[in-house]
Amino acid sequence: MNYTLHQLKVFYTVSNCGSYTKAAQQLGLQQPTVSEQVSTLEKTFGLDLIERIHGGLRLTDAGKVLYQSVQHVLGVSDDLGRIVEQLRGQSTGTVRVCADTTVGTSAIPDVISKFQRLHSGIQIILEVVNRAKVIERLEEGKVDLAVMGRPPDLRGLEVEIFLPNELLMVASVRHRLAYQLKLPLSAISDERFLVRESGSGTRTALIELLETVGIKPKIAMVLSHNEAIKQAVIADLGIALMSRNVLEQELKLGLMTILDLEGLPIIRRWHVVSPPGKLVSPATREFRQFLKNYQPNSK
Structure with missing residues (x-):
């Protein structure tokens, strides 16, 4: 079968967002492009993966099965990318950050803006959700870093103080x-x-x-x-x-x-929290250090 890692990533993002529009915003793509990528993947597999319902989208039975495999494939791909980055010692790549609603809509956008002025080769993907969802993302290992208030009682978390x-x-x-x-x-x-x-x-x-x-x-x-x-x-x-x-x-x-x-x-x-058992890429390490040293009034 002729499918690409990019198509799998688009399908995975649409599944998580429940919306082509939200997925497009997260991926930095146009909405028609996202729809086309999913449609192409469905044609490649000969399966309907996503169906429209009132108020959004949902996975078909086939889509639910495929989602689990895609999650594994993307995880392996991310780990491979981190290993290569570590071997090369380069601060490039993607950092997936999950922040709770308050800090995610106040301090974090400014942090990301200042960080990317210094590290243009590192892409930050930010997801803003409530505390319960942040904990869920940490438990599932879907993020590289989380920024939240009181850290959850999960074994193996690495926690550092961020801002008052x-x-x-x-x-x-x-x-x-x-x-x-x-x-x-x-x-x-x-x-x-x-x-x-x-x-x-x-x-x-x-x-x-x-x-x-x-x-x-x-x-x-x-x-x-x-x-x-x-x-x-x-x-x-x-x-x-x-x-x-x-x-x-x-x-x-x-x-x-x-x-x-x-x-x-x-x-x-606020705390910066790293999920347990995850290989830390140079890009993630760079961003975590930036968060640790961040001063709100700095330029």
Whole structure:
């Protein structure tokens, strides 16, 4: 059969993304090119691998079987590439990074931009998901590095501190508690909370904080993106625990306020996590070292 490693990679990426458009963005290709590559692979194998459903794509039974084999083939290919890179001692190649939503949409894009100015031969593929998905990627060995809050309790992980993560309780400037000082946590016992989906590290931090004083949060809305939560806070639909990293513009413009509550802010750390048992390429080592030394205000 005449198929290419590139076609397998495209099929694998489409399968993971559940969308030709998202896969195209991740691969840096045009959407029609991605569709054509999958179609060519299907013709080569004489099998339907992906079918369209309402709201996305899904693998056929044949596609599910092939997916497992493709995952193995791509893993072997990546390992071979790393071995060659190590033998040559060159900092080129691809680094697959998975970051949780907050750090992945705030600090990491700036990190990648600065890194690639210095290392144009290294491609960074970034996937931004919630904490639960980051852990899943680490367990499956699908990434070279992960950037997240509290590292999971998995054997063999290599963990390094990245940046501080300051969690704040924010509210609309019209909120009844806005600008009041030194409030006890009990002051927000009847508030409506705006939270991320289950599996989010920030949501877990909120629940843990309120549990210390016996408060069960009243969830007003569950939103999958920080931007949506910020807009809901500004509209005074509820209050939210959020990272300062994603609030810079809104606080600067006076669109929301920080509630002065006992036990806050919560100071945590972002971490760079390497999955267990994975051969570390020179490119990954270079990027990990850059993360370790990164200064947010550097040019």
